[in-house]
Ligand code: HEM
């Protein structure tokens with residue numbers, strides 16, 4: 731069981747980062763949607779803090795993943811034999827990196843602009859990365875909301891693709907991300 735990726739297999743580090751990030755992103759999406767629609771009371775503020783903590787962990791994991799993939803490049807997607815489909819898989823993977831950076835950064839910008847401390851893990855305050863401003867706050871959360879919707883669409887496309895490979899094509903794509911072995 732190798733920690734590093736090879737030319738045709740995902741190593742343990744990439745697989746662990748993939749699945750931990752996937753779970754945290756789904757939780758952040760659900761919690762974010764919930765807090766944006768709930769009635770804000772003093773006791774509900776803790777859910778905002780949980781969401782900000784989750785989001786900042788996702789940001790750290792994505793940065794870690796980018797650095798790790800510079801150290802140990804992931805294998806290319808298993809070929810479909812149809813160049814357009816291979817390109818689509820690559821575009822979806824790249825889009826994830828852009829969206830998973832833009833999502834927490836836009837949330838952090840908007841939260842900084844609100845003037846409220848961005849507290850994570852109940853004890854650390856992230857530095858403000860935007861001026862306190864109604865416009866920055868409004869535009870930041872609008873961008874956060876829109877990117878969230880695009881992210882959900884890309885996840886559906888990605889999961890649909892993974893299930894198509896596993897159920898219809900019966901190739902090793904999903905197995906390769908679960909156990910590291912494609913056969
Ligand atoms: C990958 C990470 C993240 C995901 C997937 C995510 C997702 C979401 C979603 C889907 C919403 C609901 C948007 C709406 O319906 O208007 C939301 C709201 C929110 N997010 Fe995030 N978020 C992430 C990171 C962050 C970070 C790092 C922060 C702050 C440091 C943050 C702060 C907020 C706040 C304060 C709201 C509530 C906005 C409101 O009251 O309308 N988010 N998030």
Ligand code: HEM
Pocket residue numbers: 744748751752753755756804806807808819823824826827830885888889892893903904905906907
């Ligand atoms: C929800 C959040 C998810 C995100 C952000 C995500 C992101 C990614 C990314 C960026 C890759 C490319 C490899 C890499 O750079 O690490 C990848 C590969 C993969 N993902 Fe996900 N993923 C998610 C959920 C899932 C789920 C739920 C499944 C299974 C149903 C899945 C199955 C796969 C498979 C099989 C691959 C390997 C594709 C290949 O070999 O080309 N992913 N994922």
